[in-house]
Amino acid sequence: MEYLTLNNGVKVPALGYGTYLTQPRVTEKNVAQALKVGYRLIDTAQNYGNEREVGKAIANSGIARDEIFVTSKAQTSGYRSTKMGIDNSLAVAGLDYFDLMIIHWPTGNDIETYKALEDAYREGKLRAIGVSNFNHQEVQQIIDKCDITPAVDQIETHLRWQQQGMHKFLNAHGIVHEAWAPLGEGSGSVISNKTLNQIGEKYGKSAAQVMLRFDVQEHILTIPKTTSVSHLKENIDIFDFELSANDIERIRKEDEKTSESGWPLSMMIEQYY
Numbered sequence: 001m002e003y004l005t006l007n008n009g010v011k012v013p014a015l016g017y018g019t020y021l022t023q024p025r026v027t028e029k030n031v032a033q034a035l036k037v038g039y040r041l042i043d044t045a046q047n048y049g050n051e052r053e054v055g056k057a058i059a060n061s062g063i064a065r066d067e068i069f070v071t072s073k074a075q076t077s078g079y080r081s082t083k084m085g086i087d088n089s090l091a092v093a094g095l096d097y098f099d100l101m102i103i104h105w106p107t108g109n110d111i112e113t114y115k116a117l118e119d120a121y122r123e124g125k126l127r128a129i130g131v132s133n134f135n136h137q138e139v140q141q142i143i144d145k146c147d148i149t150p151a152v153d154q155i156e157t158h159l160r161w162q163q164q165g166m167h168k169f170l171n172a173h174g175i176v177h178e179a180w181a182p183l184g185e186g187s188g189s190v191i192s193n194k195t196l197n198q199i200g201e202k203y204g205k206s207a208a209q210v211m212l213r214f215d216v217q218e219h220i221l222t223i224p225k226t227t228s229v230s231h232l233k234e235n236i237d238i239f240d241f242e243l244s245a246n247d248i249e250r251i252r253k254e255d256e257k258t259s260e261s262g263w264p265l266s267m268m269i270e271q272y273y
Helices: 024-037 051-059 079-093 110-122 136-145 164-172 194-203 207-217 229-236 245-252 265-270
Strands: 003-005 011-013 041-043 069-074 100-103 129-132 152-156 176-180 220-222
Touching: 024 041, 024 051, 024 229, 041 051, 051 069, 051 079, 069 079, 069 110, 079 110, 100 110, 100 152, 110 129, 110 136, 129 136, 129 176, 136 164, 152 164, 164 176, 194 207, 194 245, 207 220, 207 229, 207 245
Parallel strands: 041 069, 069 100, 100 129, 129 152, 152 176, 176 220
Antiparallel strands: 003 011
16 A cells, blocks of 8 residues: 555555445445455545444454544534534544545535534544535635645546646645546446556556556555445455556546546536645
8 A cells, every 4th residue: 555645644554445436234234345455544424324324344354453544524514513413423423523525525614614624633533634526716715714734635536537736736736636537437438438548558457456456556545445345346456566657647648528427517617726
């Protein structure tokens, strides 16, 4: 595993396991499998409804809590509801702290929401705080009006929408770029891509492994999701090869600035290029 360092010094695994759209009834099993094969970053959210099962998998894993990086996301709006939501999420998950808590999406009351994260951070309930689905203007507003610069902005990022401009903006402000849907939301755009498959042939790797390796080398935190044990193992098996500068450039040329999810439209229009 390779690690990134957040702007407050906290280290985070460069690749983790996402639980978006994972039903609670299978979450504990899936997370347990991910931890067993070596994942040490687990991404959940209040909106996913599976924080409890993520916490159970961690508690039953036999792995020390400080070896597992847990991210959750606040879906609330405003200071009071967000502070209460953080406490509730910790109680539901059976955790004393989250390693990272981020605002799930802009709500129009982002400053007060973020201030709740800041206070929870100061109280030791969160080791780092950040945002998700924020464009550069929204991130800049947080920087300008709050005390703590976000550690992370988690945004849709994959082969067809690499967020190259946003990546530069975030790097300039010391904010880690985190990718959701790094393998293209199951659209097939990654596994069928000719360039990725050609590059993969050189290293004995799949197109998905090449895409995830690209993220790691570009210092993009990435959280692929799968329910397949074989894919779990494949996705994490990317630390024994390195893409060349020519490989990186070829992959960059595949960027179409096209969303796989189509949401939110405002992100597509207002994103920093």
